Amino acid sequence: MNVVRPIAAPGRPAVATLGLFDCDIHPRPLSLEEYRPWLSAEMWHRLSTYGIRPRHGFAKGYPFPKAAPLASRRDAWPPGKVPASDLDFLRAQHLDFHGIDIGVLNPLQPSGQGDQNDAFSAAMAYAVNEWQLERWLRDEPRLRASVVVPYEDGEASAREIRRRAGDRRFVQVLLMSRTAEPLGRKRYWPIYEAACEAGLPVAFHAFGYSGWAMTNGGWPSFYIEEVSEHATSCQSQVISLIVEGVFERFPSLRILMIECGFAWIPSVGWRLDKHWRKLKDEVPHLRRAPSEYLRQNFWVSTQPMDEPERPEHLLDVMEWIGWDRILYASDYPHWDFDDPRTAFPAFIPPERRRDIFGANARALYGMPAA
Amino acid sequence: MTRPRAIDCDLHPTPAGLAALVPYLEPYWRDSVEERGMEALESASYPPNAPITARADWRPRGGRAGATLAQLQAEALDRFGAGIGILNCLFPVQLPFSEDMSAAFARALNDWVRAEWLDRDPRLRASIVLPMASPEHAVEEIERLAPDRRFVQGMILAMGEVPAGRRTFWPVYAALERHGLPLAIHAGSAYRHPVTSVGWPSWYLEDYAAHQQGFQSTLASLVTEGVFAKFPGLKVVLLESGVSWLPPFLWRLTKTWKGVRFEVPWVDRPPAEIVRDHVRLTVQPFDAPDDPDLVRRLLDHLRSDELLLWASDWPHWQFDGDAVAPPGLPADLLPRIMVDNPLATYARLREEGVPS
Numbered sequence: 001m002n003v004v005r006p007i008a009a010p011g012r013p014a015v016a017t018l019g020l021f022d023c024d025i026h027p028r029p030l031s032l033e034e035y036r037p038w039l040s041a042e043m044w045h046r047l048s049t050y051g052i053r054p055r056h057g058f059a060k061g062y063p064f065p066k067a068a069p070l071a072s073r074r075d076a077w078p079p080g081k082v083p084a085s086d087l088d089f090l091r092a093q094h095l096d097f098h099g100i101d102i103g104v105l106n107p108l109q110p111s112g113q114g115d116q117n118d119a120f121s122a123a124m125a126y127a128v129n130e131w132q133l134e135r136w137l138r139d140e141p142r143l144r145a146s147v148v149v150p151y152e153d154g155e156a157s158a159r160e161i162r163r164r165a166g167d168r169r170f171v172q173v174l175l176m177s178r179t180a181e182p183l184g185r186k187r188y189w190p191i192y193e194a195a196c197e198a199g200l201p202v203a204f205h206a207f208g209y210s211g212w213a214m215t216n217g218g219w220p221s222f223y224i225e226e227v228s229e230h231a232t233s234c235q236s237q238v239i240s241l242i243v244e245g246v247f248e249r250f251p252s253l254r255i256l257m258i259e260c261g262f263a264w265i266p267s268v269g270w271r272l273d274k275h276w277r278k279l280k281d282e283v284p285h286l287r288r289a290p291s292e293y294l295r296q297n298f299w300v301s302t303q304p305m306d307e308p309e310r311p312e313h314l315l316d317v318m319e320w321i322g323w324d325r326i327l328y329a330s331d332y333p334h335w336d337f338d339d340p341r342t343a344f345p346a347f348i349p350p351e352r353r354r355d356i357f358g359a360n361a362r363a364l365y366g367m368p369a370a
Numbered sequence: 371m372t373r374p375r376a377i378d379c380d381l382h383p384t385p386a387g388l389a390a391l392v393p394y395l396e397p398y399w400r401d402s403v404e405e406r407g408m409e410a411l412e413s414a415s416y417p418p419n420a421p422i423t424a425r426a427d428w429r430p431r432g433g434r435a436g437a438t439l440a441q442l443q444a445e446a447l448d449r450f451g452a453g454i455g456i457l458n459c460l461f462p463v464q465l466p467f468s469e470d471m472s473a474a475f476a477r478a479l480n481d482w483v484r485a486e487w488l489d490r491d492p493r494l495r496a497s498i499v500l501p502m503a504s505p506e507h508a509v510e511e512i513e514r515l516a517p518d519r520r521f522v523q524g525m526i527l528a529m530g531e532v533p534a535g536r537r538t539f540w541p542v543y544a545a546l547e548r549h550g551l552p553l554a555i556h557a558g559s560a561y562r563h564p565v566t567s568v569g570w571p572s573w574y575l576e577d578y579a580a581h582q583q584g585f586q587s588t589l590a591s592l593v594t595e596g597v598f599a600k601f602p603g604l605k606v607v608l609l610e611s612g613v614s615w616l617p618p619f620l621w622r623l624t625k626t627w628k629g630v631r632f633e634v635p636w637v638d639r640p641p642a643e644i645v646r647d648h649v650r651l652t653v654q655p656f657d658a659p660d661d662p663d664l665v666r667r668l669l670d671h672l673r674s675d676e677l678l679l680w681a682s683d684w685p686h687w688q689f690d691g692d693a694v695a696p697p698g699l700p701a702d703l704l705p706r707i708m709v710d711n712p713l714a715t716y717a718r719l720r721e722e723g724v725p726s
Binding site: 212216224233272278281317335 | 420421422529530531532533535536559562563565566570571572575576578580582583586587588590591594595612614615617618619620621622623625626627629630631633634640642655657659670671673687
């Protein structure tokens with residue numbers, strides 16, 4: 001195993017004896033010029049002239065302004081640069097300090113995912129993937145890349161996945177959680193087919209803009225609601241993936257939900273089971289209770305850790321979800337970063353924390369134990 | 371002293387069709403229905419033939435489930451031994467895009483429930499169905515019907531055009547608070563948006579499941595916009611909402627609030643506390659397994675035995691036979707759910723005492 005373990009990592013939790021695996025790090029280009037080497041002249045012209053055009057009206061600026069500049073920790077800004085744009089700084093502040101053995105990159109915007117223009121989104125995805133390899137992975141063996149795909153175009157996404165298949169530097173396919181249609185719809189099935197072929201899990205990370213109102217009752221007013229609505233969007237995706245029969249067609253498909261929260265998962269399974277028993281006639285393609293697919297085909301990352309009012313209630317939900325399904329994520333460099341030393345209450349048994357820090361991710365990503 | 375009998379907080383009388391409401395429409399709208407050939411108004415939330423919409427043994431041959439007082443009495447009120455039943459009409463006055471038409475149907479529906487149900491069985495109470503497309507119309511409807519003490523709350527659907535906490539609705543909440551009426555929020559959508567925030571699903575099962583997301587978003591809106599700070603006397607009752615989603619929703623909202631409460635400074639205490647003080651939920655459907663140990667742990671997550679209200683959800687199919695109490699609920703909690711909690715929630719049910 002190609003692991004570079006720092007000699008001293010003051011920020012590493014002692015229980016991480018099976019490795020410290022961070023499945024959510026967000027690299028960012030200092031400027032869009034960083035993507036240029038991998039964009040055609042036509043696509044560079046589009047990017048530099050018309051910009052990224054997501055499914056909302058804010059050409060610049062956020063629909064819901066964040067809690068901090070670039071949603072980032074105040075101490076994550078390298079001098080003169082933006083957070084997570086500088087490998088040396090990221091190494092020192094995060095990988096070395098916390099003793100991260102493996103960190104998975106999940107590039108968010110400006111990645112072109114969910115763009116109104118499918119061809120542009122596909123060109124950007126290719127560029128962002130090359131950028132991850134060249135800019136981050138080439139000089140840092142602890143990092144892994146995600147296959148960024150233009151998910152609104154299933155066929156183009158499948159091409160990008162097949163292009164990366166077999167390249168062990170890519171460990172998963174990356175989608176955003178708010179898509180133009182629910183993820184179980186057939187337009188997305190080429191993604192699942194290619195991912196299963198390549199043996200890659202499909203991760204969806206909270207965020208993105210579907211083009212629909214952010215709640216099923218209209219647009220909310222506040223950032224606090226936008227954050228809350230990540231959970232409801234992801235719930236809808238889970239329901240769609242299960243009810244559409246995706247896991248009947250692709251039983252080996254593994255879905256990882258990143259930054260979606262996790263305490264809501266049992267309730268969604270229970271609710272689906274309850275109503276499925278009454279509505280089985282509508283969905284004969286489901287051969288098992290919905291919660292069984294949920295237990296079999298889904299994984300979750302921890303950040304932001306759900307925090308019950310009585311902290312020990314966390315044990316109930318983690319047990320209901322399945323201890324082997326829970327992966328540590330830091331969300332570096334964002335403001336709501338989870339420090340591996342403090343994110344997990346001490347009453348979570350040490351061997352459970354140990355697995356959340358390392359073994360569960362290695363099992364999902366098919367890596368040998370540390 | 372005899373203990374008051376149970377209060378069934380969610381019953382759905384259903385007009386046999388649009389025609390049943392015509393006598394209660396104002397002349398202009400009666401003419402419109404006829405001249406424009408309006409034959410039906412049905413909501414996609416409850417397709418009449420879908421299994422959940424009505425239990426098989428509550429579907430009369432040749433008639434409509436939930437359509438007559440005799441059905442209600444035989445199938446729910448008498449059978450489950452309710453001393454009081456609250457009628458929540460789901461005839462979809464929220465669907466029409468014309469706010470005038472929506473308000474006209476709401477008035478007709480409320481007059482229908484008063485004349486054909488409330489006047490015929492003293493055990494019955496009802497919601498004022500609110501035409502929220504126009505807050506002005508909604509306030510007018512509250513003012514028109516609030517003097518009739520048998521109307522015990524105002525009712526909206528979980529999914530409207532904009533989230534329920536928005537300031538545009540505050541005159542409605544002021545009127546409800548003034549009259550001591552809770553705001554009831556029932557499962558359902560005005561279908562101004564897809565039932566998921568990521569677009570339209572393929573299956574009705576997804577549509578019905580999506581109410582759970584609608585309730586979370588609605589509650590987040592009511593809390594973060596400051597409705598409960600502005601109207602400290604307002605109570606909210608979630609109907610047909612499910613229950614098990616509430617604790618994780620509150621954990622997440624409360625944690626996020628700790629991080630970004632500068633954005634909503636009027637939310638001056640943890641959302642979980644606000645919700646426990648103001649919000650109640652009915653117990654059908656109860657979205658948990660039957661395992662009593664699991665249910666006990668789930669109830670522990672709610673951190674209160676005051677939140678749940680008894681409901682059969684008649685004639686919707688949530689349970690079979692007489693199993694109106696969700697399996698796994700501890701027996702000592704039932705009296706609270708059936709009587710104490712509804713009485714504490716509904717000021718107007720406390721006024722005259724409850725038939726025992």
